[in-house]
Amino acid sequence: MTATEKLKKIYGERPKRTRELKEEGRKIAGYFCCFVPEEILSAFDLVPFRLQGNPKDPVDQADAFIEPMACPFARSCFNQALKGNYDFLDAFIAPHSCDTIDRLSNIWFHNRPVSFNHLLNVPHMRERGAEEFFRSELNYLVKCLEEWTGKKLVLEKLRETIRLSNKKRALLRNLYELRKKDPPPVSGAEMLEVLVAGMGIPVPEYVNLLTQYVEEVKSREVKSISLRPRLFLWGNAIDDSTFVQLVEHSGTWVVMDDLCTGSRSFWEDVPETSDPMEGLARRYLNVPCPRSNYPRTGHREVDLESRFGYVGAFVSSWKVGGAILYLIRYCDTCELEGPDLKDYLNKKGIPVLMLEDDYSLTTLGQLRTRVQAFVEMITGVV
Amino acid sequence: METKNQTKTTAVKGTLTAGMIRELVRNIYRSAHEAKAQGKKVAYFMVASQYDEIVRAMDIVPIPTENYAGLCAAKRDMERFLLRAEEDGYSQVLCSYARIGLGFDSLRKELGKIPENAPDGGMPEPDMMLGSSAVCDPRFKWYQAAGRYLNVPSYSIDVVAPPVQADLNEVRDYYIRYQTEQFRGLIAFLEEQTGKKLDEDRLWETIKLGDEAWRLWYEIDRLRVAVPCPMPTQDHFSIMVAGHYYCGTQVAVDFYRQLYEEVKSKVEEGQGVIPVEKYRLLYGGGLPPWHTLWIFNYFESFGAVFVIENVYRGYDPVEVPSYVKDPVEYLAWRAFLRFTQRHERARKNSGHPVVERLLQLIDDYKIDGVVFHACRSCRATTVGQIHIKNLLGRYTDIPMMQLVSDMVDLRDYSEAQWKAQIGGFIDALSARSKR
Ligand code: SF4
């Protein structure tokens, strides 16, 4: 089997590979979002498993525990847990990413407790002691993990897992680089699947697969086909490729993203500081997520540039002709961020389609109509 | 016009002192306009951010944008602001307080003046915006977003609380250190904006006033254990204005003193909210339905009175160790102690601090039933209610229900449905009392 096939299989059968690892005696640590350092989990020999929902499976049990006005992604995740689909977890670590995840974690701890349950506080601000505070929170997480596993954290091992995760990041950036080509050798949907496949297996295993996969992608013969608009996708937890497929089947390429299942999850390396916890705290605190605050630095233009400058760099380097902002309904931070990002991109001459969706595939028909109209509109532009 | 609206939304109150609140609310916006005219600094401000005393000590006049949204709802004048925000791209399910605030800012910017007939004279343009991460996420994002309409500096602080599982002895120091640093950041910002240094003695004064107001408020609530109940929940939703929008001022202290006296004499005279108190209810949580506060009187028509609530006065007074000599550290300590008040107990019992609080209230206030209010657009105060209800159900068999609407957006409210649900709830209360 090629690495391409293997990754596709892992994605398609998720979490089968994780279950196998569990059967082989590995301990599995489930976590949410982009704020729990996988390096720490790996250093304790835990398999980091990024918790995800299932938009194909209607939320049918969670209502008895969590309100319908909670983030549908979070509800879907918990619904999976209620159905026993996450019964392989040994540890559950929720970062305080947003109100919903914070509330959900307590619901989860009570109703589907696993052997180790932990809430990691993550500052919303980035200055005035935020990094030091987050470092203390990480140290406290380590202490709790030590108590639970009965093992001391070996700093050298942590340095090693940091190096390895950075290697993974480099490989992924490498793949994203390849998507600068036109047409890109990897579609946005395939890229997402490759990313999600890596979110439930040990990092060394993923690094091996990726190394091979990058070579396979490089050797792909890309036929020059008719020019399609190149899109940028922004949002949060898109962990199923169906939506991206829909966008690409409408005659586009999704070539770049800022998703918490995409570039947001791996773009920046962890700096190799002498105290590894320092590098981890800095790196994870600065994940550019709407749930965190960028202090206002000047008038509107300056403010937008300081908040979205990295997006500006993405869209120009990847030669993007349009952007889709995919907001998950009831996610207040995204809903407050969306219009600002739209303004910012529009000023750069990038047309923007802002969609609000409920993380289920029942709305695909409506989404398709809106995406198609958008694509028609921008095909005239690019 | 105004009278008609008032009868539609507001409730008949239990105490006379609560009637003074209307003037205190008017005064918030009037003071802000006056301050602007005199060249004093005016700031958008978030309730319960733990920074009230700092803002007061710096002589900054606060404009509580959330309160303004509630006020618009009570006046049934929210539609134009909500719709405006939605036109500007904000989701229909985004926090409706934020939508009203943003819609208001957007209109004021477009018109170049306060929108016509805005409730209580409207909010003047602030000189700065002070966000915080206390209570919910929208509270710092909202002001960030308001940068679209207002070219004024903003500053947000983190307000942190450890999760219930945390070992407080392990985390206390760094939580308090971070909180202190965050306050210091805010102070530095305010000093820069106002061009004057914070006077520590003045800060101690405002802290004393803040603490005294909250102590009196707590004492008032303790009086409400009396049967019959001397002050109902609809009064609480008014009188919280003093504790939240006047915190750190003499006004709040004087107000609560007067209210205390009134409530006390009602208790002494055995005067209740309603003549025959059949059921004593606990408002278990959620923001009030500002658009329909008369619903409390509707409950009363069945002999059911809301005697206490779990919202707005979120914590009881705490004792900061006397070795804390710095006022900023004091504020950080106070916040930490407030937020962790029931952590130890929760760890030994239900695992949930709010459940502990409710259990205590049910016991102390001889509660017969609990009502929660789910607001469709407020995640922070809504998500988790069902969970709390489920956990409570492990310890008590009193009837509980969750009403669903929104704090301001009427589109989420159905009078018929509420009345039907309330009817069923009253039946359950009656069935239980006959047992
Ligand atoms: S989508 Fe929003 S509400 Fe949902 S988990 Fe992510 S940040 Fe939180």
Ligand code: SF4
């Ligand atoms: S989400 Fe809720 S708590 Fe937060 S500002 Fe809105 S109404 Fe207030």
